[in-house]
Amino acid sequence: MSETILRYVPADPYWQPSPEVADTAVSLLETIAAEADEVTAGFEDEVRFYDPGENWSGVECSACGADAEEWWGDAMDTAAADGFKDLNIQAPCCGGTVSLNDLRYIWPAAFGRFALEARNPEIADTTEEQDRKIAECVGIPLRKIWVNV
Numbered sequence: 001m002s003e004t005i006l007r008y009v010p011a012d013p014y015w016q017p018s019p020e021v022a023d024t025a026v027s028l029l030e031t032i033a034a035e036a037d038e039v040t041a042g043f044e045d046e047v048r049f050y051d052p053g054e055n056w057s058g059v060e061c062s063a064c065g066a067d068a069e070e071w072w073g074d075a076m077d078t079a080a081a082d083g084f085k086d087l088n089i090q091a092p093c094c095g096g097t098v099s100l101n102d103l104r105y106i107w108p109a110a111f112g113r114f115a116l117e118a119r120n121p122e123i124a125d126t127t128e129e130q131d132r133k134i135a136e137c138v139g140i141p142l143r144k145i146w147v148n149v
């Protein structure tokens with residue numbers, strides 16, 4: 001059965017909130033996505049890539065705009081081998097130094113060590129106001145990712 005996940009990831013991929021702040025953010029998201037099966041906050045030791053599942057729509061180089069899908073997989077493998085400690089790479093298309101986290105993911109995706117998520121939230125989308133409140137609660141700008149798995 002397919003699932004929909006509404007996920008928020010800090011814009012700074014290395015950043016984590018305190019557990020107390022995460023609990024407060026979970027409570028807030030529970031009020032916004034009251035019909036969700038589950039709202040959770042997940043902490044990771046190492047940076048990981050939060051992909052949008054079936055919503056994946058490709059990726060472009062942030063320096064030159066070229067389609068990056070051809071080299072992206074290899075760049076991911078290289079960075080993953082080092083636990084994503086360094087997200088900066090030299091883009092094969094134009095030679096520019098770019099962060100994997102700042103490439104143009106056509107459908108939003110993000111790197112991070114923390115994710116706040118609602119499983120099957122049963123809402124079409126959140127409002128900008130709700131997004132802003134969650135970011136204020138967590139204490140850092142967030143990227144919002146709608147995931148289909």
Ligand SMILES: [Zn+2]
Nearest residue numbers: 061064093094
């Ligand atoms: Zn490029």
